[in-house]
Amino acid sequence: MKTINFKRHKDVKRGTKYLHISSRTESKECITLVRKGFLYKAQVSQETEPEQSSPEIFIRKAIDTEKNIEKFSFHVKGTFYMSHSRKSIRVDFHHSLNIKIVWKKKVFSPEKSEVLT
Helix, strand or coil, rough: CCEEEEEEEECCCCCCEEEEEEEECCCEEEEEEEEEEEEEECCCCCCCCCCCCCCCCEEEEEECCCCCEEEEEEEEEEEEEEEEECCCEEEEEEEEEEEEEEEECCCCCCHHHHCCC
């Protein structure tokens, strides 16, 4: 069984927009929870020559053998610039992907051949 939730929040005064997608999938072997988040904050930039920098990437993985839980987290933070109505706009973004797998048995991450059959 699979359930999906979608939330969208926009605050024009603060210049923020947030999208959130979460899903829950239950099978014989495990329960999988996936959360995706996209946050954008826009503001007028006074810089004439904005400096382009590469985004920051954060990756974490954790395994709890007592509770049979695997967690994976992937976050990207950065900035990009765009023009709108002859103004330079700075957009800060934060994208996140969080996956949590609760195994019903003591076997962690079975081989692909076991999952596909």
